[in-house]
Amino acid sequence: MKTSKAQLKANKKYKDNNPGKQQLYVARSTAKRFIKELASLKDLDDLTQLIEDKRRQLKEGGQR
Template identity: 45%
Template sequence: MPVSESQQKANQKWAENNKERRSYLSSRSSARSFIRNKATLEDLDELTQLIQERRNMLQ
């Protein structure tokens, strides 16, 4: 379904005004996709360790 020209402009304006948020959402999406679709057991073990380290830093 095509998006109207005014909606395209609004989307572009939002993206320009929210670069950090857009980058955050893109990175989060990539991480989730990797975990769900491509990660091996070794990857998951390493990610679990990295997540725990990050949790400790944030507390």
């Protein structure tokens, strides 16, 4: 089914008005795909350490 012109226009308007959200959605999706489909055990260990470090940083007041 082809996307209507009105929907394409609405999508573009949303992307233009919310560039940070769009970037977040893409990054989150890419990270999930990497973990689910491509990551090795070593990659998962590295990511686990990065996640623990980030959690600690956020708990100490550097919340983003």
